[in-house]
Each structure stands twice: as structure tokens, then as C-alpha cells.
Amino acid sequence: MTTPAAKILPPPPEAAPAPCPAEPGRLARIFLPNRAVDRPTMLALVALWALGAFVVWLASPWETLPRPGEVWTAFGALWWKGGMGPELFTTLKLITHALVLTIAISMALSYLTVIAFFRPLVAAISKLRFLGLTGLVFPLTLLTGGGYALKVVLLTFGMTTFFVTAMAQVVMEIPREQFDYLRVLGASEVRILWEVVVRGTIDKAFDITRQNLAMGWAMITMVEGISRAEGGIGAMILNQNKHFHLAEVYAILFAILGFGLLLDYLMGLFVRLVCPYVAFERVAR
Amino acid sequence: MTAAGPPTPPPAAHHEALSAAGPGEILLDVEDVCLRLGDNQILEKVSFQVKDRVRPGQVTGQVVGLLGPSGVGKTRLIRLIAGLDRPDSGSITGIHKQPLQAGTVGVVFQDYPLMRHQTVLGNMIVAGLASGLPRADAAAKARALLDRFGLGDRLGFYPAQLSGGQRQRVAIAQQMMRQKQLLLMDEPFSGLDPVTLAEVTKLLVEVANMDELNTVVVVTHDVRSALVVSDTVFMLGRNRGPDDKAVTGACIQHCYDLVVEGLAWRPGIEGEPRFREVEHEVRDRFRVL
Numbered sequence A: 001m002t003t004p005a006a007k008i009l010p011p012p013p014e015a016a017p018a019p020c021p022a023e024p025g026r027l028a029r030i031f032l033p034n035r036a037v038d039r040p041t042m043l044a045l046v047a048l049w050a051l052g053a054f055v056v057w058l059a060s061p062w063e064t065l066p067r068p069g070e071v072w073t074a075f076g077a078l079w080w081k082g083g084m085g086p087e088l089f090t091t092l093k094l095i096t097h098a099l100v101l102t103i104a105i106s107m108a109l110s111y112l113t114v115i116a117f118f119r120p121l122v123a124a125i126s127k128l129r130f131l132g133l134t135g136l137v138f139p140l141t142l143l144t145g146g147g148y149a150l151k152v153v154l155l156t157f158g159m160t161t162f163f164v165t166a167m168a169q170v171v172m173e174i175p176r177e178q179f180d181y182l183r184v185l186g187a188s189e190v191r192i193l194w195e196v197v198v199r200g201t202i203d204k205a206f207d208i209t210r211q212n213l214a215m216g217w218a219m220i221t222m223v224e225g226i227s228r229a230e231g232g233i234g235a236m237i238l239n240q241n242k243h244f245h246l247a248e249v250y251a252i253l254f255a256i257l258g259f260g261l262l263l264d265y266l267m268g269l270f271v272r273l274v275c276p277y278v279a280f281e282r283v284a285r
Numbered sequence B: 001m002t003a004a005g006p007p008t009p010p011p012a013a014h015h016e017a018l019s020a021a022g023p024g025e026i027l028l029d030v031e032d033v034c035l036r037l038g039d040n041q042i043l044e045k046v047s048f049q050v051k052d053r054v055r056p057g058q059v060t061g062q063v064v065g066l067l068g069p070s071g072v073g074k075t076r077l078i079r080l081i082a083g084l085d086r087p088d089s090g091s092i093t094g095i096h097k098q099p100l101q102a103g104t105v106g107v108v109f110q111d112y113p114l115m116r117h118q119t120v121l122g123n124m125i126v127a128g129l130a131s132g133l134p135r136a137d138a139a140a141k142a143r144a145l146l147d148r149f150g151l152g153d154r155l156g157f158y159p160a161q162l163s164g165g166q167r168q169r170v171a172i173a174q175q176m177m178r179q180k181q182l183l184l185m186d187e188p189f190s191g192l193d194p195v196t197l198a199e200v201t202k203l204l205v206e207v208a209n210m211d212e213l214n215t216v217v218v219v220t221h222d223v224r225s226a227l228v229v230s231d232t233v234f235m236l237g238r239n240r241g242p243d244d245k246a247v248t249g250a251c252i253q254h255c256y257d258l259v260v261e262g263l264a265w266r267p268g269i270e271g272e273p274r275f276r277e278v279e280h281e282v283r284d285r286f287r288v289l
Helices: A039-059 A068-080 A084-112 A116-130 A133-144 A147-172 A176-184 A189-226 A233-242 A246-274 A277-284 B011-017 B074-081 B120-130 B135-148 B164-175 B194-208 B223-229 B273-287
Strands: B026-037 B040-051 B062-067 B089-093 B106-108 B182-186 B215-220 B232-240 B246-257
Touching: A039 A068, A068 A084, A068 A246, A084 A116, A084 A147, A084 A189, A084 A233, A084 A246, A116 A147, A133 A147, A133 A189, A147 A189, A176 A189, A176 B106, A189 A233, A189 A246, A189 B120, A233 A246, A246 A277, B026 B074, B026 B215, B026 B246, B040 B062, B040 B074, B040 B089, B040 B232, B062 B194, B062 B223, B074 B182, B074 B215, B106 B164, B120 B135, B120 B164, B135 B164, B164 B182, B164 B194, B182 B194, B194 B215, B194 B223, B215 B223, B223 B273, B232 B273, B246 B273
Parallel strands: B040 B246, B062 B215, B062 B232, B106 B182, B182 B215
Antiparallel strands: B026 B040, B026 B089, B232 B246
């Protein structure tokens, strides 16, 4: 007896290979997640958002928000007749002084974390960031005598506690392999400290400096307001506040923002110049 | 065919049994090394020797494979041999019974760490300075070595601009800035494409054969590559109980003398039937390490 032959079905037609999904166009890419866009597109996006903000400003119903023309006129008056330039210079001098002190103190403390003896000290300084500056004004005025010295100390204190926190973390996170790698090359501990801890983290130190510069710049109004006799952009804005000169206040705010962005940009250029390898690492990622 | 004793001999009996056969002097002697981390016994009486293999009329360094599964303690053993850590007990000595210290043993770590802020030439110069060379001499030696390793056109590149294979070559070249006769390589074959793998294998043999007393220890879990490149293979693994659970720290379980087997020092060896037999046997043993 033979079994009935199984019904032989013709083989299914070979599925055509799935076509590669079409690459989304430039317009679609700006709305899709996880897509990179080229530089001109990004610049166009920035311009679009800026234009949008300007339109919102123009159309704003708030009476207390001065018109762009009023702010522009106020800016011109403050710059040419109100001494905004010299006041900005005063502020820049103050923040530079405080930043140099912050970098010197913070870097020294952060690098000292490689020695166990100093770790509690550095940790304690890091914790001081929870102290508000306002409460410190009185004791620090007594210590410094007030004026310029007080402002430098306040800014330095404010920035140092955050700088130390961030930089000490960077140092603590250096992989042990980096130290071992130089040890097997026969390097002395001093050379290891120099190459791994100091030079190996210098780009991150600059990045933290950049962030702290922004933080210091943001604190400037409050700090300069404590003692207005020396002037500065912070004192200037507080004086305009007092007289309810809204257009002037906004003009000064724009000046603070603009100079802050300029300082940040210059700092970024400096980092790219001193640490060119960072750009390659970003590309490598 | 193996120089080892039974598959799982008691650890204490290993030392003599697992010596790589050879007429020359002892270049590396690991004797009864134990290491414990917390509650875990990582290494337990690890013992093996590497001896100088002499081929009349030829400079023949040693390439030793140290095979073992992931997590068995291979990297820990490397750190001990390199002098980076100390064993709880036992001894590790080099030529003339000299204790090995960090800086006297070359180590190429997995992932080839380099100084990211230095160029290729800068990395090499730092290695030279670290080994006591004056800067000018270090730079000259670095250029010569980089030329030899085919990296003469990459002097000004940063590590982030190099491929994995190039980084590995720089890492090896760095170790050669100082005369070191023992070079440990942690997983040198991982993640390499077949072409780069062949290049690395060739490079390891070249490095070993630069001096009669040179020894390159390749620590890996890549059975085939270890057998292709090595003249001796040690297998590191744990003794297991009846329920297949590890009952001890890791020790040397087997030793394959590939010179005695006629499976060393010849190109294209992997195509030979005997090589495939040995490879099959090693893989079988590897599964129960």
C-alpha cells in the first residue's frame, strides 16, 4: 500500500529584500528623535527661535515689558552717556580676580584629594556649598572690612565650593588603570600625578571653570549690590531698579547676558586651542 | 601530549608537573601564588614556569598563552606578575630569581590605555622619560620604534584618532621604550577583525623574537589564537565538585607544550590536522574550567 503523495506545494516566492528605508529629508530630521543635523540647519533653527522670541516680545500684552526700540535706545544712552563700558570693565576686573583665586584654590584642593590626608578637608569645603551667601555677608564683612575685598571673597567662596565639588569628583573618577598603566611604564608617582591627574584632567578643569564663570557672572548683581561704591554692572542695574527705569534695566540685563555669552564663547575657544584632543574624542564618540 | 598531569590534580602537585619543558634557564617562576579578595579565594596555589627555549642559530623568544574563562582571575594574575599587587602567599620571580616589580615588567592592558592628552609621539616620549631616558634620546627611540611598528605617519595623532589596532601597536611600542624581557598582554585578541588578528599575532612573535630571553605572556580566552601564537599554553581554572560548582580558587589545570607537539614556530599551523585535534581537546577542557 502506498501512502498518498503529499500535496507538493510550490515553494513560496522568495521574499524580496526589504528596501532600505529612505533617509528622511532635512526638514523631517529636525523633528525626528536622535538625529544629527548639519551646522547650517542648526544655525537656521537658532535664528528661527530667536525670531520667534522677538515676535512674542513685540506682541506681548504686558505693560511692564518695554518695547525693543525703548530697550535699544536705553542701551545706547547707557553705553555712550551712562558709563556702561567702564562699569562692565569694573565687573570684569572683579570676576577675573575672583575666578583666578577660585581656580588656584580649587585646583590645589582637588589635586590634593590624591593624598588621603587631605580628603576630609576637601570634602568639608565641598559641603560648604550648602551655606547661603546672604548669611555670610555679615561675618565676611567683619573679616574683610567690606568693599572690594568682600566682593572678591564672596564670589570666590561661592565659586570655590562648587568648583571643588566638581573637580574633586573628576579626580576621584580617574580609572585605576590610568595610574597602573603609567606605573608599569616605570613612571614615578610625581610623574603619574602630573600626567594622569593634572594634564589628564585639564580639559575637564577648563570646562568646570567655564561653568563657574557662568555661575560667578550670575551672582555678580547680588554681590555688587552689597557695596555699590565701587560701581560695576550689578550696582548699575540696582540703581536703575530703584528708579524704576525699566528700559534701562532690560538694557543692562541684555548687556549682562551678552557679555556672559561672549566670555563663555571665548573660554570655549581657549579650551579648543589648549586641548585639541577633546574635539577628536567628540568625533570619535 | 600535555605536559600536565591528570586533568584536575591537587594544586600542590602542580609546580613540577606544569613546567614548560626547555633546556634554558627559568625566565618566569610563579610558585604557589594565592590571592584572596574578601570572602573569595581568587587564586589558589597557582604555579608555573617559563623557561628559555633555545634553537641553535636562531633568536627565539617565548610566547606563552594563559587561557581561562572570563572571571577566573587571569587579570588578577597579570597584576600580580606585573608587580602591581602582592599575592597573599607564594612568590613570583623573573630571570635569576629576581623579584618582579612594577616598571620592570611590560603590560599591555585590555583596551590599550594611552594618555589621551598626548600625541602618539608624546605618549612614547613620556614612556621614555618614565624609564629614565633623556628627552632627546626618548624622542629618537620613539620615532625609530614607531617606524618599526608602521606608525611613522601617525606621530602627531591623538589616541582618539587611532583605530583599535593602531592603539594596540602604540601600547606595545611604549613598553619597548625600556628594555623589558617580560611582556604581559591582557586579551590582545578581543574585538579584532581577522586581518588585524593576523597582524597582531605576527607582531607578538616578532616582539618575542627580538631577544632570546624575551617572554610574551598572552592572557586570553580565545583558544584558537592562543594556540596559533604560543609555544606553551597554560590553562587556568577552578577545581569543581560533583555538583559542578567551583570548590577552590583558580590554579593551573593543564599545560600544553606545543613545541613538543610540533605545533609551534611554523606559519599556517592552524591548517594541520594535529592542530585541530589539540584545539578540540583544549576547547573540551576549557568548557569545564
